[in-house]
Amino acid sequence: MSTLQGSGRARQSSVLIIPTNHKETLEKQTDNDKEEGTILKAVEELSELIAELSKYMSNDSRATRDNVVEEIADVLIVTSRLIDLFGYAGVDFWIETKLQRLKARQDLW
Numbered sequence: 001m002s003t004l005q006g007s008g009r010a011r012q013s014s015v016l017i018i019p020t021n022h023k024e025t026l027e028k029q030t031d032n033d034k035e036e037g038t039i040l041k042a043v044e045e046l047s048e049l050i051a052e053l054s055k056y057m058s059n060d061s062r063a064t065r066d067n068v069v070e071e072i073a074d075v076l077i078v079t080s081r082l083i084d085l086f087g088y089a090g091v092d093f094w095i096e097t098k099l100q101r102l103k104a105r106q107d108l109w
Contacts, residue, residue, distance in 0.1 A: 018080040030081045038081050045074045 018026060030038050049071040055063035083091050 018077065026077065026081055027084060030084050033081075035085060038078075038085050042078045042082055045071070045078045049075050 033041065049068075052063060052068050052071045056065075056068050
């Protein structure tokens with residue numbers, strides 16, 4: 001987990017996607033692509049994952065688990081770039097909020 005600073009104390013972030021040794025590479029790519037390029041790349045990678053999952057779910061012989069996993073990796077990489085672009089604190093806040101909602105719903109079951 002990465003550590004966020006807030007209110008004078010460090011806390012664990014739920015945002016963990018890319019190993020630290022590759023972070024600089026992605027930051028450089030995000031800087032090169034700028035905001036619009038990074039967002040367009042995210043749309044492309046998410047679309048590819050959707051297509052691969054659709055093929056997998058429909059038992060298309062061209063789809064394999066490995067294809068799906070490869071697309072998941074692409075999405076995680078571009079998601080990391082989006083987090084850099086839009087900010088860790090906001091993403092971390094919404095992850096925590098949504099997981100708390102999920103837990104509350106599960107407690108009702």
